[in-house]
Amino acid sequence: xxxxxxxxxxxxxxxxxxxxxxxxxxxxxxxxxxxxxxxxxxxxxxxxxxxxxxxxxxxxxxxxxxxxxxxxxxxxxxxxxxxxxxxxxxxxxxxxxxxxxxxxxxxxxxxxxxxxxxxxxxxxxxxxxxxxxxxxxxxxxxxxxxxxxxxxxxxxxxxxxxxxxxxxxxxxxxxxxxx
Numbered sequence: 001x002x003x004x005x006x007x008x009x010x011x012x013x014x015x016x017x018x019x020x021x022x023x024x025x026x027x028x029x030x031x032x033x034x035x036x037x038x039x040x041x042x043x044x045x046x047x048x049x050x051x052x053x054x055x056x057x058x059x060x061x062x063x064x065x066x067x068x069x070x071x072x073x074x075x076x077x078x079x080x081x082x083x084x085x086x087x088x089x090x091x092x093x094x095x096x097x098x099x100x101x102x103x104x105x106x107x108x109x110x111x112x113x114x115x116x117x118x119x120x121x122x123x124x125x126x127x128x129x130x131x132x133x134x135x136x137x138x139x140x141x142x143x144x145x146x147x148x149x150x151x152x153x154x155x156x157x158x159x160x161x162x163x164x165x166x167x168x169x170x171x172x173x174x175x176x177x178x179x
Contacts, residue, residue, distance in 0.1 A: 040125075044116070047128070050086050052132050053086070054082040055079070055110050055133070055134035056136075058078055059134040059135060059136035060136055062075040063107070063108050063139065072108075075097045083112070087116060088116075091115045092113070093115075094113040095110070096109075097109075097110050106137070106138040107137045109133060110134050112131065112133075113131045115128070145169040146167060146169060147167045
């Protein structure tokens with residue numbers, strides 16, 4: 001005795017396999033594209049953090065330089081070197097270093113725009129342009145020199161007595177009377 005329901009199941013099994021194959025063929029490119037998107041997003045976030053770190057270091061460097069008009073140019077070179085060492089191969093780098101004020105304090109602002117590479121070999125963009133800005137306030141009282149005081153009067157005769165006290169000489173921002 002043969003079962004009547006068995007006769008039509010072969011067609012339905014083939015349809016199910018075709019639907020599963022079609023679903024898999026749709027899902028595989030979506031999964032691969034999502035993977036590339038997640039990796040590119042992670043790379044962009046990493047580059048942004050490194051760019052912010054480089055700018056903070058460069059801003060701190062710039063405010064601690066002696067007052068000189070060429071100091072801003074040396075900061076620009078430092079930013080380029082730090083970007084190459086920390087971020088990697090960046091292109092289209094645009095650096096702007098300017099002296100500004102924050103309230104009644106002098107400050108230095110550094111702005112950078114750079115094209116950072118992303119994961120290659122996908123339909124997504126090959127790079128992302130990141131921009132960031134950092135501002136640091138110039139210290140109110142800059143240390144312009146230091147005096148070394150040694151408590152031993154004949155310490156130059158004994159080179160092992162290196163116990164000097166360094167007293168910084170501070171250049172005040174505002175003209176203050178000294179008495």
